[in-house]
Amino acid sequence: MLNLEDRINHVWNPDVRPLVAEAYRCYSSGSPRAVIVLTWTAVCGDLIHKLYQLAEDGEGRAETVTKNIDGASEKGGGEAVKAMQAIESALLQTAMDLELIDFTEKELLDRLQRDRNLCAHPSLRPLGQLFTPTLDYARAHLATALEAVLTHPPSQGRKVIERFAHHVAAHDFVDSPQHVLLTFYDRVKPATRAKVVDLAAKHAVLELDVADRKAWQVADHHAACLRAFADRDRELAATAVAKAVGRLPSRPASVQLRALLRLGEFDLFVTPMGAAMWNHFETLLAARLPDATRPDALMTEEESALAALVAVDHLRARMPSLDTKFQNMNFLQASQTIVHRPTAPYFRPVVILVAANSPDPEDAVKNILLPIAPSLTESELRSLLGKNSSLKESPTAVRWLWSASGHHDSRVWEELVLDVSTRAPDRLQNFSLLVSSIARRDEAGRLAMEPLIELIREQMTEEPIMTTGFDTRADNADQ
Template sequence: MLDLEASVSRVVNPDVRPLVQEAHRCYATGAARAAVVLTWTAVCADLIHKVEVLKEEGEAEARALIEDVERAQQPGQADAVAIMLRVERTILELAEKLELIDRTHKTQLERLREDRHLCAHPSLRPMGELYTPTSEYARAHLVAALDAVLVHPPSQGRKVLDSFMMHVADPAFTFEAEYLSYSFFDRARPTSQTKVVEFAAKFALLQLEGPDPALAAPMLADRMAQCLRLFADRDQGRASQCLARHMPRFEMAEPGIQLAALGRLGDLPAFWAALPDPMRTLYNTKITTIADQVPPSAYLRPDEARALALVVHPEVRTSLPALTDAFAKLPVSEQSQVISIRPDPYFLPYLPRLLTGVRNFDEGQFVARTAILPSAGLMSLDDTNAVLRAWWDNANGQTWGRAMPGYLAALYLTTAHLGEARDELWRTYLEELRPFPDLFNAIARGTGLAEAMEPG
């Protein structure tokens, strides 16, 4: 059962909140007639304020009503009461047109308005009978008013959606979680929230073209996926339902779009909750095919690499068991490419093997840049020792390309979390390089260990 007192405390407008609190007190003490009158008064005051906000934001259809209210508020206005009665008669129609309420809410509030008239004007009933609402009826009106209007900010469904698309499609888009949550979820009505979440789900899943042809559909889809992940953190069930609505269309999409969606959304539980079982089987087959078709030194396509990078998630490995073997079968450079997308402790045991398998200077530098350095912040002392040992022991010396001393210095700096034990480990390996003065001096200077390594 709804906690009515808690809902009253959530009334958005601080000027209207005392009216709602008074209506609640009337209901609680059995003064049902007064509760109904005050509830309608609060609804009118709240809607007038919301319409005024929209008028200030440039909503043309809000202007006429606010001009009427302002005219009624003028000192000495003889028609003030008549003007405000007209405002009361039209406020619900305008609120629906401005998308402050929907049709269902409008019907509920029309009943409230009619009951308010019956409560305030006893002569409206035939035979002179007095209208006596029950406490339950007064409570129902108060609940409807809170749900429809009073606890929501002045946001419009259509405009929220348009604003959301404009923001995400903007060339200068920046993912700012707090702003996105506040502007397009927290301040939106529940129906508008669902529309925004479904909009993000549709574009993230189906990779559709946006309003700006200059923004590539894959980039827009990636941005929408970020937003969907944020909204799913607030309401996982709603995100799953919104994704499920577009699954029939997704099942018929191009294979490239299907694979891109996996890489984009595969770490989102809502995606798996909405995904039909046949699509899971298809994805597992696609993963196997990717690994089998990769020739040596042929980099993966971005959508393939992103899909294989999901191997770091245990729950995804359960859904797509082919992931584990597919990643393990990749050549050195392709494994490095996948690791660069989602650096994770899962990949740490692979790092020494990558360095051992390096076949030329270019590949060695690629492995260091794309796999080793992005993983450095995750390494333990044992992981670092294993990486350095493999670096030093590459059978063909292909881990000593021109850029490698700089990468080693960067590796040292990004493992600062290991503390003093790091320096002792590095000094041990630097000693092995003394027969190679150029390498020794470059790395010793780059790590800042040169002074500590001076003889005697």
């Protein structure tokens, strides 16, 4: 049974809440007629307030009614009462026309209005009989009013759905889960809420066409909203996603693959997918991604993102050929793939190898290593900066890696600059700020770096080559 006392605390309009609380007190004290009269008064006050809200938002029909209300208030006396009675008699129809209530709710509230008249005007009954509703009957009216009107903001069915579609399709859309939930979930009625979630699921999975916008971009926006809705109501989102997934086989192959890319990590998308669909996905991926017969083929951005799905454990388990595809990739293809998920544990061993041998060390550090740099072990750093590493030949790449790693005190850096001083002493000045930072580390570092600092001092010109450094306290190597 509905907990009326709890629902009263959720009455949307704070000005109406005292009326509802009074109606509940009347119910508790055994006064059913008072419950019905006060409940209807609260419904009228709530709906009129919502009409003013809609009028402020530019709803023309609501504005017409509110002007009539203002006109009635200005008349005063008997004329004002008659004018308000006319407005009140049409209030429920107006609310239904504006989609504040639906047909079923209007029927129930019509009954409340008729019963209110019977309670307030005993002469309406024949032969002087009084209308004597039971407490349970009065309670049912109060429960209906709470569920149909009083606990909801002024949200208009189709208008809410239209606003949601416009919001998601906007060029300046921002993924803000709290805003989406507040505007299109918390403040709408359950029936409309289900339609909003259903719309998000259909676009996210099926990539439906949208006027003047790229369907896949709007689908990405809907997917972000869908995840927010799922965090609030998994059952509602799961039902909507399952319905959309059932229609996915009829969509073009390109749409199917983008849906997999967009929602592959979303469990509500994965769960309803049957084995036949996973086999189909595997076949599509086999045709799209390079294999042993095309070892040098470059991948598009979308293809490399699809290949990176191999790092998702449950997708790799369902499509084992993804693992084979990745293992057969050449260096460049693997680099294209890893950049989409550089922090994935599956890629960790390959990340070190790819970054250490990249023909573009700075790009490798920026796109592959920086996301995982804080978690690199000392052993992994040695591999990255080892004997045959191309990365250590770039002072910029080394500087970025040093700044982002959590091993500033490691001897790896000392070994690096000593190696540079042996192999290419003329390039040592490019690593001057790393040398300076090591010298400041401790006494052992100072002693180890002193000869290198002297060498750098001899090489330095009036305009030092490096003007930004590993340690912001250092201006140059001899400070």
